[in-house]
Amino acid sequence: MAQSTRIGGVPRVDRAEVLALPVWRIRLNLMWRGLRANAALFAENPIGLVGLGIILFFALMALAHPILMSTVWDKGTYDPVLGIDLAIPLHPASPSATHLLGTDPLGRDILSQLMWSARSEFALGIVAALVTVVIATTVGAVSAYYGGLLDTVFMRLADLIIMTPFVTILIVLSSLFDVKLIELALVVGIVSGFGAAAIIIKSQAMTIKVRTYIEAARVAGGSNAHIIMRHIVPNLLPLSFLYMMFTVTSAIFSEAVLSFFGLLNIRMSWGLMIHTTEYTGYLLDIGKWWLIFPASLSITLLCAAFYLVGRALDEIVNPRLRRR
Amino acid sequence: MRGYILRRVGQNILTYFFFLTMVYVMIDAQPGDYSNIYLGDPRLTPDQREILRARLGLDKPVTERYVLWLKSFAQGDFGVSFSNYPRQVIDVIIERAPRTLVLFLTATVVAFYMGFLSGKVLAWRRGGFTEYATTIGGVSLYTVFTPWFGLMMIWFFAYTLGWFPIGKFIDPIVWQDSPLSAVELFQRMLVTGMMATLALFAWLLVVQRLETSRRRVASWAGVAVVLAGILAYWLPSGVGKYAADILWHLILPITTLALISFAGTMLLTRNSMLETLREDYIMAARAKGLTEKSIRDKHAARNAMLPVVTSFVFSLAFALDGGVITETIFSWPGMGLTLLRAAVSEDIPMAIGALVFTGALALTAHLVADILYAFLDPRIRYA
Numbered sequence: 001m002a003q004s005t006r007i008g009g010v011p012r013v014d015r016a017e018v019l020a021l022p023v024w025r026i027r028l029n030l031m032w033r034g035l036r037a038n039a040a041l042f043a044e045n046p047i048g049l050v051g052l053g054i055i056l057f058f059a060l061m062a063l064a065h066p067i068l069m070s071t072v073w074d075k076g077t078y079d080p081v082l083g084i085d086l087a088i089p090l091h092p093a094s095p096s097a098t099h100l101l102g103t104d105p106l107g108r109d110i111l112s113q114l115m116w117s118a119r120s121e122f123a124l125g126i127v128a129a130l131v132t133v134v135i136a137t138t139v140g141a142v143s144a145y146y147g148g149l150l151d152t153v154f155m156r157l158a159d160l161i162i163m164t165p166f167v168t169i170l171i172v173l174s175s176l177f178d179v180k181l182i183e184l185a186l187v188v189g190i191v192s193g194f195g196a197a198a199i200i201i202k203s204q205a206m207t208i209k210v211r212t213y214i215e216a217a218r219v220a221g222g223s224n225a226h227i228i229m230r231h232i233v234p235n236l237l238p239l240s241f242l243y244m245m246f247t248v249t250s251a252i253f254s255e256a257v258l259s260f261f262g263l264l265n266i267r268m269s270w271g272l273m274i275h276t277t278e279y280t281g282y283l284l285d286i287g288k289w290w291l292i293f294p295a296s297l298s299i300t301l302l303c304a305a306f307y308l309v310g311r312a313l314d315e316i317v318n319p320r321l322r323r324r
Numbered sequence: 325m326r327g328y329i330l331r332r333v334g335q336n337i338l339t340y341f342f343f344l345t346m347v348y349v350m351i352d353a354q355p356g357d358y359s360n361i362y363l364g365d366p367r368l369t370p371d372q373r374e375i376l377r378a379r380l381g382l383d384k385p386v387t388e389r390y391v392l393w394l395k396s397f398a399q400g401d402f403g404v405s406f407s408n409y410p411r412q413v414i415d416v417i418i419e420r421a422p423r424t425l426v427l428f429l430t431a432t433v434v435a436f437y438m439g440f441l442s443g444k445v446l447a448w449r450r451g452g453f454t455e456y457a458t459t460i461g462g463v464s465l466y467t468v469f470t471p472w473f474g475l476m477m478i479w480f481f482a483y484t485l486g487w488f489p490i491g492k493f494i495d496p497i498v499w500q501d502s503p504l505s506a507v508e509l510f511q512r513m514l515v516t517g518m519m520a521t522l523a524l525f526a527w528l529l530v531v532q533r534l535e536t537s538r539r540r541v542a543s544w545a546g547v548a549v550v551l552a553g554i555l556a557y558w559l560p561s562g563v564g565k566y567a568a569d570i571l572w573h574l575i576l577p578i579t580t581l582a583l584i585s586f587a588g589t590m591l592l593t594r595n596s597m598l599e600t601l602r603e604d605y606i607m608a609a610r611a612k613g614l615t616e617k618s619i620r621d622k623h624a625a626r627n628a629m630l631p632v633v634t635s636f637v638f639s640l641a642f643a644l645d646g647g648v649i650t651e652t653i654f655s656w657p658g659m660g661l662t663l664l665r666a667a668v669s670e671d672i673p674m675a676i677g678a679l680v681f682t683g684a685l686a687l688t689a690h691l692v693a694d695i696l697y698a699f700l701d702p703r704i705r706y707a
Contacts, residue, residue: 257470
């Protein structure tokens, strides 16, 4: 039987052999095994796969843009911000062979804008998600481990953040300050890091804190920092990863809303494309669908994709939700 | 129970204080100050600028300004709105807040009710095409780009079908020779609505004490009586036409906002129901030979409701955000639209006033939901 000799893709070795391996190899093997098991669980969930497919599609779009710009597309015509097609007398022009998704009222290629913006959406999402994970995991682990005043302060802060309407605050914030993409990513990351994610991760850390291996580590003389970093945080990472997905959704959504209202200092984005449509007066002109549908659908799809992947991961992290 | 409520109110006041502090830090951290607005004016001498700064209190140290700000907040003084000059910010808030309240409250209640009902049915008919279709539909409603969704609603129901007006609060042609202003009339509508709700709630409490078989008839009779009462008041009043106009303008924004916030409740109810259905008491109910409907509604759904309410409390902020966007798309002149217009035109006092109002609304909604939750689940009352 192939199953008994290979567990999770790693060849079975005896105990002596395992002990002879360097520690990092054992860790790597274990990680690989866990990943494979989780990937198998993930693959069972069609909804999660749909989400992953959409994300890959947009990632390919983002990657293809610079390649297209340097090969097929002429810089003057297809630049997402400054380009204009002078061969067409009237803009917005409907989709044609030269402009697959038509042009916007200022004569710029919609497809190029769409692909160029995908890259900044990903950058925004990744930065926001990383900030969230770092903050939420640290806050969660520290406040669960130490408790007391620190815990109270962090948890009250999280309560406050949960209660405040976030987009509303961002709107006011962007009227007071000059908000660019990177600032937005940081604000979204920090706010979601100190918000709901911190509470969920803290409650997970509370259950880890009372496990026997924490006790063992303490008896063995591990310092607080060592226990938090080596024993608590690694066990929190799956849950943090889940919250990364939800943060990406909220980052993309807030960016789209803010740039739709024209409050963001940004060169081009999906939200800004709809903003352009709005201030040139084509907003309710559904006959010119390419002015509003591609950008809106991209926002919706990418938000939904990250949310779906988050839900699928949720079923892996919380076995309670799995279908039995 | 009273201790719990008092403690929650105290906590909320403290939280609101932190919120105000945060808002103040935000205002104070912005680059420059109000006197910078006139920097480009060559007629403004440095002396005059200093006098202006002193009159605005900008020469005082930060702590003093903070206390001053809190003091004027307590007196309801948010300054003068630039874009509605010379109106006070507080005036504008008093005029427009009821519109936001109506939109927010109606949409939230409708969303919760519909979400709970459909989630319940969804969990009951598990598997197959329906499940995937509704999950995908629910998720797309949940993550849809809200402004676009609002636009599509306007385009379809108002522009193509022409069932509803394309936005705004009233139709000026209808209102040409109205004896009342829209604000006054809306206040009267609000009072009617509140009284109707209270009457229905009281009747519901009475109905609860009746026999099971009579409850359904009795509750419908109560609804009919309240509706008849509303009609009896509005029809002879002579301004019913205008009230109907406002209501007609209300339907589409409420539907949009409700649809956006409904999906979250639906998906969560489904998950929670699925867990409840595995409990032993459901098996016991089946063994007793109860009808499917009775098991679903009385045994499963009521217990599945608790986690849904918890998460609903947290989704209130989401609904408020959705409200700002909906109001903007539908040009509904409530606090959300005011906030956005103020933010775009850099009318800082108005934007801050609207933000402070939204914060108060969020906290109050949260408090009310918390207290309702304590009624619903006696286990957490003194936690």
